Structure formats: structure tokens, C-alpha cells
Amino acid sequence: MIHYIIKKLLVFPLVIITVSLIIFAVLRFIPGDPARLMAGKQATQEAVEQMRERLGLNQHFFVQYGKFLKNAVKGDLGVSIRSEKTVISILGKSFPNTFKLVIVSYVIAVLIGVIAGILAAIYQYSWIDQVVMFLAILGASTANFWVALMGMNLFAVKLGWLPLLGTGSWKHFILPALSLAWYPTALIARMSRSSMLEVIRQDYIKTARAKGLNEFKVYIKHALRNALIPIVTVIGLHFGVLLAGAVVTETVFNWPGLGRLLVDAVRYRDYPLIQGSVLLSVTSVVTVNFVVDLLITQINPRLKFD
Amino acid sequence: MNLPKKYRINKIIKKRKGIILGGMLVLALIFTGILAPWLAPYDPYRQDLNNTLAPPDQNHPFGTDNFGRDILSRVIYGARVSLLEIFVSVSLSLIIGVPLGLIAGFFGGRVDQLIMWCLDIIFAFPGILLAILIVSVLGPSLFNMLIAIAIFSVPVYGRLTRNLTLTIKELEYVGAAKALGATNKRIIFRHILKNAFAPLIVQASLTAGGVILSASSLSFLGLGVQPPIAEWGAMISNGRSFIGIAPHLSFFPGIAIAIVVLSFNMLGDGLRDLLDPKLKNKI
Numbered sequence: 001m002i003h004y005i006i007k008k009l010l011v012f013p014l015v016i017i018t019v020s021l022i023i024f025a026v027l028r029f030i031p032g033d034p035a036r037l038m039a040g041k042q043a044t045q046e047a048v049e050q051m052r053e054r055l056g057l058n059q060h061f062f063v064q065y066g067k068f069l070k071n072a073v074k075g076d077l078g079v080s081i082r083s084e085k086t087v088i089s090i091l092g093k094s095f096p097n098t099f100k101l102v103i104v105s106y107v108i109a110v111l112i113g114v115i116a117g118i119l120a121a122i123y124q125y126s127w128i129d130q131v132v133m134f135l136a137i138l139g140a141s142t143a144n145f146w147v148a149l150m151g152m153n154l155f156a157v158k159l160g161w162l163p164l165l166g167t168g169s170w171k172h173f174i175l176p177a178l179s180l181a182w183y184p185t186a187l188i189a190r191m192s193r194s195s196m197l198e199v200i201r202q203d204y205i206k207t208a209r210a211k212g213l214n215e216f217k218v219y220i221k222h223a224l225r226n227a228l229i230p231i232v233t234v235i236g237l238h239f240g241v242l243l244a245g246a247v248v249t250e251t252v253f254n255w256p257g258l259g260r261l262l263v264d265a266v267r268y269r270d271y272p273l274i275q276g277s278v279l280l281s282v283t284s285v286v287t288v289n290f291v292v293d294l295l296i297t298q299i300n301p302r303l304k305f306d
Numbered sequence: 307m308n309l310p311k312k313y314r315i316n317k318i319i320k321k322r323k324g325i326i327l328g329g330m331l332v333l334a335l336i337f338t339g340i341l342a343p344w345l346a347p348y349d350p351y352r353q354d355l356n357n358t359l360a361p362p363d364q365n366h367p368f369g370t371d372n373f374g375r376d377i378l379s380r381v382i383y384g385a386r387v388s389l390l391e392i393f394v395s396v397s398l399s400l401i402i403g404v405p406l407g408l409i410a411g412f413f414g415g416r417v418d419q420l421i422m423w424c425l426d427i428i429f430a431f432p433g434i435l436l437a438i439l440i441v442s443v444l445g446p447s448l449f450n451m452l453i454a455i456a457i458f459s460v461p462v463y464g465r466l467t468r469n470l471t472l473t474i475k476e477l478e479y480v481g482a483a484k485a486l487g488a489t490n491k492r493i494i495f496r497h498i499l500k501n502a503f504a505p506l507i508v509q510a511s512l513t514a515g516g517v518i519l520s521a522s523s524l525s526f527l528g529l530g531v532q533p534p535i536a537e538w539g540a541m542i543s544n545g546r547s548f549i550g551i552a553p554h555l556s557f558f559p560g561i562a563i564a565i566v567v568l569s570f571n572m573l574g575d576g577l578r579d580l581l582d583p584k585l586k587n588k589i
Contacts, residue, residue: 015426015427015430018427019427019430019431022427023439026439026440026443027439027442027443029443137568137571138564140515140567140571141515141563141564141565141567141568141571142560142563142564142567143519143522143523143526143539143542143560143563143564144523145523145526145539145542145543146542146556146559146560146563146564149542149545149546149549149553149556149560150553150556150557150560152549153549153550153553157549157550164550240432241432243432243435244432244433244434244435245434247434247435247438247527248434248523248526248527251526251527252546262435262438263438263527263528263529265442266438266441266442266529267528269442271442274439274442278435278438278439281432281435282430282431282432282435285430285431285432286430289430
């Protein structure tokens, strides 16, 4: 168990460094000269050369990458080409907005998904099961931006219950968070159902029943604990799904977060900003997956002896 | 079983209704794509500026968009783009992922570690983000988007093929082939790949729905298919500005996406249960 954690702890920074190297390398292939982009359209050849010198673009790739990494560790991710503000300050403003949205959706997806899936498994073939499975199938096949737009039309335009766009009150969260949670809720519900069904058929559940435990105890103490292991794994993987989904949801709702920032940055070829926002997103996904891995070793005692 | 024939057929249909329904819908998509010029009532690109944002009526069952183009015709033509998206990106990720998985699983050791490390790194990127990164370099277009989607699905096929290879290469018939002096090439292609084929097809069907969702998301963001091409995600994006006054612009393409994703998922689930029930919950 200790070995496992140490191994994971060692691999973690290695993954982040490789990811940053890939992002850095891929963005070097962006067509167009970044020095010219930053110096402006009217700049003279001399000014462009000066900019190239300043950005260190005439140095060897690995020297550039080394500098980038060194600065990144210090919290310096460069300057946005478009707004000329530091990337870290722009990210600092938009990341909390994305984080709040993703966390709210995450809680919704996990709570509704796990509870619905488990109820569907306990009452297999009943109307509850059928309703849950129908919604799960629907959720897994509809595009989240379409659900968002239809929700906007119904609840904001037609009924006027919720605000259309923007941020501010808790009411602004409802539509974006629900439409973002829509897809992962469906997958989590499906996974929880099948995981629970598998466990319910095991012999130790029969034993628990045979020794006269009430149904509640059988399900909560015996079944749920074992069913949780695959569920937690799937839930962990969904943080990335949600963060990626946020890119689209934020665009629909004009939500001032990381996703919208990234889409705009791509449109303006603002490569330091693309670099920073992708790096931040991937780092947070890798971190969450790492925490989930550790969590799984905690709830799955079998792993402790590996 | 000695059941009367009628009951047996009923049982088969009941058990495999997912495959039958999903398969029929997938076939319907393919025919819609091929027969689009004959099925569509109008030219999907013909503008009629006297009849813009018209709600559904007898002449235009799905209404018209902001340029007066017939939405039904555009949805029908959109099936072509969707088929192309699925075909190109699924085949690309199979072409890259399967050989990597075969090599990793068959030879093991350092090669295996290196390949799996690369695949895990790609896997660490949330799909759309990697696609956005790639599109930002290649520029937004249909084919660049498909390359991006193919790359982020490579780890799925790579891992699956590796795991299948690891299982199959321990089986007796591979041992027998080796004893007969079969070359590695022959074992890989004739024995392992042939037996890994069914699960790979299942996975391809299961990922086809995901391809449509990713492609429409990227097009919705303006990073994929560019207007005026009739693509469902781009159509929903176009309808976004008119959502309050003419929701039908976005409504119908969204329904089309849902039906296609649903049918590939049903087909994939059904095939998986039919070909290998043990794989349930695993892929």
C-alpha cells in the first residue's frame, strides 16, 4: 500500500511535466510567427526581431521549454498576446468561475446519479428502474449544449423563472449546472445500477439476509460498500468529462470561465493563453484522478495488500 | 430447447431488440445520407430571404432558418456529414490504436511500458481540450477536427487491443501455432487480430455516438465544420442567437444528434451482450 502511494506520488509530477511538454511542443506548430503577432501588424522587421529576442524564440526548443517550466513553477505563464495582461492573472479571474460551476454540477451528478442508480438496482424491473434507465439513456445521447439551449428557451424565455445569461445570484447557476451535469449524471446512474446489481447477486448478500439483517442494513452496510469501488472510479474519471463539458456550457451561457477563455484564445491565436489554460485544466484533472486513486485504495482493502 | 418456433423467435427478438432497433436506425442513417438529394424537399443551401425564421408548417415541416433555408433538408444533408465524421475518425483511431495495442500486448516489456505511458498521457487530457489544442494548431475545419477526435480516441482502442492481446496470446491455440513454427507476424494477424475483431467492432459502435457528440460540440464552438455546411452542431450554434424567437432552428438538429447517438449506443450495447457477455461493464 505504501509502495503504491509512493509510486503514484512519483509518477504524478512526471505526468504533469510530460503534459506540459506536449502542450508546449504542439503549440510551437501554430502557423504564423508569434513574434510578429505580438509585435503588431505595423511593426518593422527590426521590432519583430527584437520581440523574438525578448520572447527567446530564437533559442533552442529545449532551452525555451526549460525556461517556460522554470517560470511556470514560479507562477509565471507569460503574457497574453491579445490583452497584454499576464496569463496567470487572467486565469486567476476565470478559473474560480469554472471551478464553482464544475463543483456544483459534480455534486448534482454524483448525488442524483448514485442514488437513482442504486434505487433502480434495488427495485430492478419496477417503474423506478424503467424511469431511471429511460432518463439515463436519454442523458447519454443528447448533446449538452442542446439541452442547455432548450432549457434556456423553456425556463428563461417562455416561463421566465430563471435568468437567461450571466452570473451573480444562485439562480444563475441552475441552468448551466444542470445542463452540464446532465450527461455525467446519466453515465453515473447507469454505472451505479449495474455495479449494485452485480453485488446484490453475491453470496455474502444472501448470507447477510439469512442471518436476519433488515433490508436497509443489507443494502447500505453490505452491498453499497462493495458497489462503491467501481462507482468511485467512474466518478473520479468524470471530473475531466465535466471540465471538458464546461468549455461548451460556458460558451452557451456566456459564463466568464476557463472554457470560454480558451475558445476565445483559440480564435485570436493567443498561444500563451491557450498554453496556460490547457495546462491548468489538465493539471486539475490529473490532480483529481490522483486523489481518486488514493481514495480507492482506502475504500478497497484488497488493494492494501498489493 | 424444444419450444415452438414462434416462441423461440419471440425470445430472440426480445433479447436482441437493442441490436435490431439500433441496427435499423443506423441503416436508416446510412440510407438518409446516401439518398439525401432525393429525400430532401429543398436544396439545403438555397436561401429564401422572404421566408426567414418561419416556424414549421406544411411547406417546411421543420421550418426555415435565418437565411430562409429549409431546416428539414439541412438535417437530412447533415446525416452525410455525420456519417463521414464517424467513418473517418473511427477508422483513423483504429488504424493508429490497434497496431500500438498489438505491439504493446504481444512484445511486452519496455515497448509495452513506453506505448502505454504515451497512451496514458493522451488519456489524461479531457477529450475536447486535446481536440481544441490540436484544432488551434491545424486551424478549424472538418478534417482537422476529425483528426483531433481520432487522436483522443486512440488510447481507448490501444488499451482494449493490448488487453485482448494479453488474454489471447496465452490461449492454447496460440501456443499450438507457435509450436508449429508460426512467425510472429502470422500469430499476430491470423490468430490475435482475428479474435480481437469482435470486441473492437463493439467498441467502434460504442464510440461512434461519442464521435458525433464531440464533433457537434466542436462545430458548435466554431472550431469544427464551418458554415454554411449543413452540420447538426453548427446548425444548433446558428440557432443559438434566435433561441428566444425561433427555437426550431436548434431543436431539430439536436433531435437528430440524439437519435443517431442513441442508435449507435443501442447497437453497441446489444452487440457487446451478444458477442461477449463477460465484457459487460468492462468496456
